[in-house]
Amino acid sequence: MTISNWIAQNALKYPESPALILGEHVTTYAAYNDEINRLAAGLQALGVKVGDRVAIFMPNTPEFASALPAIHRIGAVAVPLNARLTTSELNDILTHAEAKAILAHEALMATAKDIAMPDGFIKITTAATDQNWHAFQSLIDQAPPVPELPDINDDDLATLLYTSGTTGQPKGVRFTHRSIQAVSTMMAVETEMKPSSRMLHMMPLSHSAPLHLFFAAGMMTGASHVFHPTFTPDALLEQVKLHRPTHFFGAPVAYLMTAGHPALKDTDLSSVNWWVYGGAPLGTKEVEWVRSQFNTDRFLGVYGLTEAGPSGTLLTPEEHGEKSGSIGARGALGAAVALLNEDGDHVSPGDVGEIAL
Structure with a gap:
């Protein structure tokens, strides 16, 4: 059972209950699950596959809340990153994690825009426009309503979290x-x-x-x-x-x-x-x-x-x-x-x- 599965179940049991609240904006569980489905399908359309590591470089926002279960829903591995990383630190962790993609919040683009990753690396941002990045909301709006759902085992890798590195280099901790x-x-x-x-x-x-x-x-x-x-x-x-x-x-x-x-x-x-x-x-x-x-x-x-x-x-x-x-x-x-x-x-x-x- 995954976080993504729980959300899908809640969309059936509590469709009109608030799932996400930011200021005056409220997203119900039904709408939340729909956005996760579309974002997951959009990630698949860009080439994200089962087992790929996908970084999330965002503060505590509803976009973060949608990104993590969307990544899990298609069998990929979420890599949430500290919003205070420098560009150099971000590059190091993305390389160490062997990340295939990153979803970055507009508030952090001053750091994220200069990352140096190899050709084929997928970059997605919540910023309104950036020619070198895919737009987060457009990806959702243009995606099919449901992704292709792979078989996911409880013992599959779900998330990589990087430690603070207070006693050395940050280490990636594996969570199933x-x-x-x-x-x-x-x-x-x-x-x-x-x-x-x-x-x-x-x-x-x-x-x-x-x-x-x-x-x-x-x-x-x-x-x-x-x-x-x-x-x-x-x-x-x-x-x-x-x-x-x-x-x-x-x-x-x-x-x-x-x-x-x-x-x-x-x-x-x-x-x-x-x-x-x-x-x-x-x-x-x-x-x-x-x-x-x-x-x-x-x-x-x-x-x-x-x-x-x-x-x-x-x-x-x-x-x-x-x-x-x-x-x-x-x-x-x-x-x-x-x-x-x-x-x-x-x-x-x-x-x-x-x-x-």
Whole structure:
């Protein structure tokens, strides 16, 4: 089962339910699935085949949301890329990934326009006109309504995500459709996602936690997805006020910045049932301050590895008083955690060991 399959099912079960929300523009699941079909058919018409790697160089936008499942629908491999890459970094990753095509957002064309790829490389942009690039919307408008659907196995490669490269060159992490389904199921269960849920996406969808734990999991459950290209405290408070999300994922710094915002106390945050953070811990004093400023105890810390989906452990809302700053006391659904010594044996309580997932 793929993200693309879930969307197609939601188009049948919840055709008029909001799938994508950007500002005042709302796309229903029926219209969303139709756009995915046409974009997938357009990619096939340009020569994208099963197994080809297709890069997505976009901020958090509905175009990103259509591109990724369209790539999956025709058995190709999605390669979401960080919107802050330089042209040189973009070239390096496209070459390393052996990419056949790129879909680039108009806001990033200053970086993308100078990529140096071999003849036959397919370039698509959301920009209105560019003689050297195919137009994203024209590709959709002129494509057949349905692509040729290949047989896709759950163990086929679905996505390549590149790490940040903080300790060396960025590495491409491989995700199969099965591995994405496993972590999506985990987060959907752990945070009680349902068709009435609303995901607010402000962290880059080129990272595994926003992409698989919230975008994919929300698609699995038929939730609605609110997009905003970038994070600022002002934007977070405005999006919560306008769209009443139920789930938000952010880096700890996003919470710390927003906790000090003067408008926070006057913003109704009651719709949000799950304030999720990851990538770094929040210390005891930080947790106490953020919980007080947000006036909620619904914080969930996630810890894990990109290579694991991501998956690992959870610091539940109930544990934040006693274990703030830790990674929690249990593995997430489908994950087991242990502390092992250098011989691979479990250590005793109080002893130092290496975390094994």
